[in-house]
Amino acid sequence: MTKVAALAGGVGGAKLAYGLSKILPPDDLTVIVNTGDDFEHFGLKICPDLDTICYTLAGLANPVTGWGRENDTWNCLSTLKQFDAPAWFNIGDADLALHLERTRLDQEGHPLSEITQQLARKMGIQHTVLPMTDEEVTTIISTKEYGDLDFQEYFVKYQFAPTMTGIKLDGIDWARAPQKVIDNLNGCDIVIICPSNPWVSIFPILSIQDIKQILAHKPVVAVSPIVGGNALKGPAAKMYREMGITPSALEVARQYKPYIKGFVLDVIDEEQGDILSQWGIISMVTNTIMANDEAKVRLAQEVLEFSLKLV
Numbered sequence: 001m002t003k004v005a006a007l008a009g010g011v012g013g014a015k016l017a018y019g020l021s022k023i024l025p026p027d028d029l030t031v032i033v034n035t036g037d038d039f040e041h042f043g044l045k046i047c048p049d050l051d052t053i054c055y056t057l058a059g060l061a062n063p064v065t066g067w068g069r070e071n072d073t074w075n076c077l078s079t080l081k082q083f084d085a086p087a088w089f090n091i092g093d094a095d096l097a098l099h100l101e102r103t104r105l106d107q108e109g110h111p112l113s114e115i116t117q118q119l120a121r122k123m124g125i126q127h128t129v130l131p132m133t134d135e136e137v138t139t140i141i142s143t144k145e146y147g148d149l150d151f152q153e154y155f156v157k158y159q160f161a162p163t164m165t166g167i168k169l170d171g172i173d174w175a176r177a178p179q180k181v182i183d184n185l186n187g188c189d190i191v192i193i194c195p196s197n198p199w200v201s202i203f204p205i206l207s208i209q210d211i212k213q214i215l216a217h218k219p220v221v222a223v224s225p226i227v228g229g230n231a232l233k234g235p236a237a238k239m240y241r242e243m244g245i246t247p248s249a250l251e252v253a254r255q256y257k258p259y260i261k262g263f264v265l266d267v268i269d270e271e272q273g274d275i276l277s278q279w280g281i282i283s284m285v286t287n288t289i290m291a292n293d294e295a296k297v298r299l300a301q302e303v304l305e306f307s308l309k310l311v
């Protein structure tokens with residue numbers, strides 16, 4: 001069987017990871033997740049992308065938002081609001097339990113990779129989900145209006161309205177990949193970069209030295225998160241513009257060029273495939289919109305078949 005490692009951020013990445021989990025047996029899929037978005041809120045250790053991936057793979061995710069849990073209740077949050085507490089980050093009651101338990105295990109001294117595996121198993125997830133690192137890496141968005149903001153402040157509190165002037169990844173230089181990530185990456189046949197935000201979801205993962213070194217020897221295929229010049233969700237396209245780049249699938253491929261052998265483009269961007277081949281990147285064109293579970297599985301199947309041809 002083909003062993004796959006998927007690199008993913010939150011909602012967009014989780015969709016493809018879900019599709020892959022439906023066609024690959026548990027031993028053949030490892031999802032390596034961005035932790036640059038992690039932060040501490042009310043003393044809790046919150047790992048939004050790990051949460052989103054786990055809830056999605058477990059079939060527990062809120063289908064409307066893509067993050068948080070389906071049918072959650074909001075008693076704690078609404079009570080916090082009555083106290084005028086800083087309740088801008090929407091944590092549902094059942095979701096809160098996950099953050100409480102993760103924080104408890106963290107305070108007992110367990111590494112995040114171990115905690116994640118333990119919690120994922122309890123949620124009924126059979127595939128392997130791992131954080132990119134056990135160390136603290138913090139994505140900071142420099143903005144024109146407010147200076148440096150923690151990613152969740154930029155994304156949730158300010159709804160990514162501030163103008164981005166740069167990105168910093170605090171702690172990235174000394175962050176190491178957990179041994180399990182190294183082993184699973186070394187043992188995989190294909191690496192798939194899910195359609196997550198390249199700036200803040202994928203680059204933190206690719207910036208970890210151990211991961212970068214292993215990827216240099218693996219066939220890597222990326223799926224574009226930019227379709228028709230826009231991001232399906234979140235600030236990716238806005239970030240390109242604010243960094244002086246016109247957002248396109250091609251620009252995503254340009255950023256990933258040192259890493260990838262193959263690139264998956266949406267039908268709407270088909271004409272960009274010619275330039276990719278001039279760059280020596282093999283492209284596949286398909287419908288990349290994952291509007292429902294069937295589309296997630298279909299895209300995963302197509303990406304997998306395409307990747308196998310590149311091995």
Ligand code: FO1
Binds near residue numbers: 052095152156
């Ligand atoms: N995203 C939002 O846009 N608003 C929220 O209030 C919010 C709460 C939240 C709570 C738990 C969790 O695990 C994720 C949550 N997210 C929320 C999603 C998350 O902040 C982002 O999707 C990612 O960081 C971007 O990948």
